[in-house]
Amino acid sequence: xxxxxxxxxxxxxxxxxxxxxxxxxxxxxxxxxxxxxxxxxxxxxxxxxxxxxxxxxxxxxxxxxxxxxxxxxxxxxxxxxxxxxxxxxxxxxxxxxxxxxxxxxxxxxxxxxxxxxxxxxxxxxxxxxxxxxxxxxxxxxxxxxxxxxxxxxxxxxxxxxxxxxxxxxxxxxxxxxxxxxxxxxxxxxxxxxxxxxxxxxxxxxxxxxxxxxxxxxxxxxxxxxxxxxxxxxxxxxxxxxxxxxxxxxxxxxxxxxxxxxxxxxxxxxxxxxxxxxxxxxxxxxxxxxxxxxxxxxxxxxxxxxxxxxxxxxxxxxxxxxxxxxxxxxxxxxxxxxxxxxxxxxxxxxxxxxxxxxxxxxxxxxxxxxxxxxxxxxxxxxxxxxxxxxxxxxxxxxxxxxxxxxxxxxxxxxxxxxxxxxxxxxxxxxxxxxxx
Numbered sequence: 001x002x003x004x005x006x007x008x009x010x011x012x013x014x015x016x017x018x019x020x021x022x023x024x025x026x027x028x029x030x031x032x033x034x035x036x037x038x039x040x041x042x043x044x045x046x047x048x049x050x051x052x053x054x055x056x057x058x059x060x061x062x063x064x065x066x067x068x069x070x071x072x073x074x075x076x077x078x079x080x081x082x083x084x085x086x087x088x089x090x091x092x093x094x095x096x097x098x099x100x101x102x103x104x105x106x107x108x109x110x111x112x113x114x115x116x117x118x119x120x121x122x123x124x125x126x127x128x129x130x131x132x133x134x135x136x137x138x139x140x141x142x143x144x145x146x147x148x149x150x151x152x153x154x155x156x157x158x159x160x161x162x163x164x165x166x167x168x169x170x171x172x173x174x175x176x177x178x179x180x181x182x183x184x185x186x187x188x189x190x191x192x193x194x195x196x197x198x199x200x201x202x203x204x205x206x207x208x209x210x211x212x213x214x215x216x217x218x219x220x221x222x223x224x225x226x227x228x229x230x231x232x233x234x235x236x237x238x239x240x241x242x243x244x245x246x247x248x249x250x251x252x253x254x255x256x257x258x259x260x261x262x263x264x265x266x267x268x269x270x271x272x273x274x275x276x277x278x279x280x281x282x283x284x285x286x287x288x289x290x291x292x293x294x295x296x297x298x299x300x301x302x303x304x305x306x307x308x309x310x311x312x313x314x315x316x317x318x319x320x321x322x323x324x325x326x327x328x329x330x331x332x333x334x335x336x337x338x339x340x341x342x343x344x345x346x347x348x349x350x351x352x353x354x355x356x357x358x359x360x361x362x363x364x365x366x367x368x369x370x371x372x373x374x375x376x377x378x379x380x381x382x383x384x385x386x387x388x389x390x391x392x393x394x395x396x397x398x399x400x401x402x403x404x405x406x407x408x409x410x411x412x413x414x415x416x417x418x419x420x421x422x423x424x425x426x427x428x429x430x431x432x433x434x435x
Contacts, residue, residue, distance in 0.1 A: 047334065050140065054085040055335035060101065060111040063094030071355065079342045086335045098123070105129050108329060112336045113343075116163040116325040118154050118391035125155075125162045126394070131326040132160040136337035147344075151361045154389040155323050163325030164344040165361035167352065169287040170387045171220055171317045172379045177302040179206075179282045190309045194283065198260035201282040209254050209261040210272045210281035213411055215403035216390060217272075217285050220318050221247040223388050224311025229403075234393055237428035239403065240421035246312075248417045252410050263411065277301060287320065288359060288380050305376045307383050317387035321361070359384075398431035 047053060061072060069092060076088050091111055093100050098120045104110040105124065114120075116130065124130045137144070144152055144161070151165035175188065179201055188194045198208025211217060219229065227243035230236065238244075254261035261281075269275035272284040277298030284290070285308070294301060308317050324343050326336040342348060349360035354370045359381055365371065371381050392399050406424035409415040415423075 048139065050083065050338055052085070053083065053334045053338060055332035056087040056089065057113060057330070057332050057335050057339065058089045058091055058111040059113040059339060060091040060093055060097075061115045062097055063092030071352070075343065075348050075351075078347075079339060082342070083335075083338060086338065088339065105327075110327050110329065112330040112332055113324060113326055113339050116155065116323045118321070118389065119396070121155055121162060121323075121325075122391065122394045122396065125157045129328050130162040131328045131330060131333065131336070132162060133164065133326065133337060133340070134161045136333060137161065137164075140334070140337055140341055142337075142341050146363060147361050148363055148384045150319060150384055150387055150389065151321050154319075154321060154391050155325070163323030164340055165321050165323045166344045167349070167358035167361055168319055168321040168384060169289060169359065170319050170380055170383045171217070171285050171287050172305045172307055172376070172383055173283055173285050174276060174290060174303050174305045174376075176276070176279060176282045177304050179279070187304065187306060188283075188309075189306070191311065194309070195254070195258065195260075198254060198283065199258055202258075202260045205267075205280060207260060207262045207267060207275075207281050209283045210264055210267060210269070210275045211251060211254055211261045211285070211411075212264060212272055213404055213407040215400045215407065216318060216320075218248065218251050218403065218407055219388075219390060220285070220308060220316050221251045221311065223318075224308075224314055224316035225250075226313035229392050229399065236432060237399060237402070237425045239428075240418070240425040243313075244421055245417050248407070248410060248421065251407075252417065255411055256413070276303070288377070291376060292356070305379045307379050315386045317383045319384060319387040319389045321389060395428075395431040399428045402427040402431075 059076070063069065072090065072092075076090055080086060080088055097115065098117060101110055101114060101120060102123065110129070116124075121130070136142075142164070147165055148168075151168055152161070155161055155163035155165065173188070173194065180187070180197070183197075183200055185197050185200065188197050194209070201208035222229070222239060222244055225243045225247035227239060227241060227247055229239050231238050255263075264271050264275045264281075267275040267278070267280040269278055269280060272281065273286050273290045273293050275281040276284040276286070276290070277294055279301060294303065308315065324340040326333065326340060330336050344361065346362055346364055349358075349362050350365055350368060352358045353360050353365060353368060356370075359377070360368075366381060371377050402424040405427075406415075406420040409420040410417055
C-alpha cells in the first residue's frame, strides 16, 4: 500500500511519512515505457500471443530509496525474461511526480506506462490522456474480479478502466496493549468501548486517543455516519448536512467534551503515530505505514489493532491507493498492457507483500501467510472490503484544504461545527465552480 502521494495541504510530516511508509505503496511501482511510444495513439496489434509482442517501452515510477529501486529493477528484469521481445526502460521520478508527468503530456512525451495516483487519474483521464484498458484486459486475460472491488473504482470513468490497482493502504485503530492491560481493559469492540476506554486511559500527560485536524481521518467518520464529501453528480460539496454535522460533533467530542483526545503537537509529537510511539496516546487511527514506523522507531511498544467498528450507519474506513496505467498516446498498447498486467499480477504482488512493503490489491492473496499470520496486516487487508477510496476529483486538494480548516477551527475551539462546515463547503464550492 504505499505512499500517499497526495499533496493535499495536510501536515508535511504526516504526508511524507505516509508517502514513504504506507506499507510500501510505492514499492510495487516499477519501470516506465515510451521510446517510440507516445506520439499518436494506435490500436493494439493483431497478435494474440504474448510471446510475439515486440516493443520498447518506457515506464515511470516514483523514485524511492535504494531498497525500493532495487526491487523495482528486479521485477522489471523478471518481466523482460518472461517477455524477451519487450524492452522496458525505467524512469524514476523522485519528486513532483504528477507535475512531471503533466509536463511530459503537454509535450506529448510521456512514458508508455506509468504509476497512476488518484490525483493523476483525476487530471489525465478526463483529459483523454490515459488509455482505456478495458478491451486490452479482455484481450490479455485480465479480469476485474481478480482485484478487490473497492480498489477498482478510483480508476474508472464513464464505464472505462484507466488503471489497475497495484496496492493500497487504509485505516484501522491501533491500541497500546500494555496500557490496556494495566488498566484492566479488554480489546475494544465498538465505538462505545473506544470512548469509554479513552476516558479511562487519559491521565497525567497521556491521552486515550489522538485525533488530528486531518480530513484523511475525519472522512472515515463522515462516511460512517452516511455523509458524503460531494453530491452524487460530483458537482457540489455537501459535507455540511446534518449527517456531516453529527459526524464532526462526535469526532470532536473526544477532545472537546471528554478531554480524552488531543492534537499530536499538544502531546509533543509530530503526527498521531509519533504520539502513539511516545506512549502519549493510547489509541490512534492510522494505516499500515505505522507498522514499519513502530518497528524502526519504537520497537519496545506493544500494540494491537482492530478494524474500525461500525458507525451509526455503516462500517467505514478510507482507501489510499495507486495503480499502473498506460498513456493514451502509446504506440505499444499490447506491450504496455502486458507490463501493467505483470506489475499488478500475483507474482509481483506476492513478492512485495512478503517483503513487508505493501498490501496487495488482489483477492487471491488474502489467504497468503504474510496476511493471515499477522493480525494487524489482516485487519488492514480485510478493511478494504468496506473502505471508500479517498479521492474527490480535479479540485480535491482545495476540497481537503477546506475540510482541514474546518476541523482545525472546531478542534481549536474557534468555531462551532455548523459554522465551520458551512464555510468549508462554501470554499469548496467556489473551487468546484472554477472560482
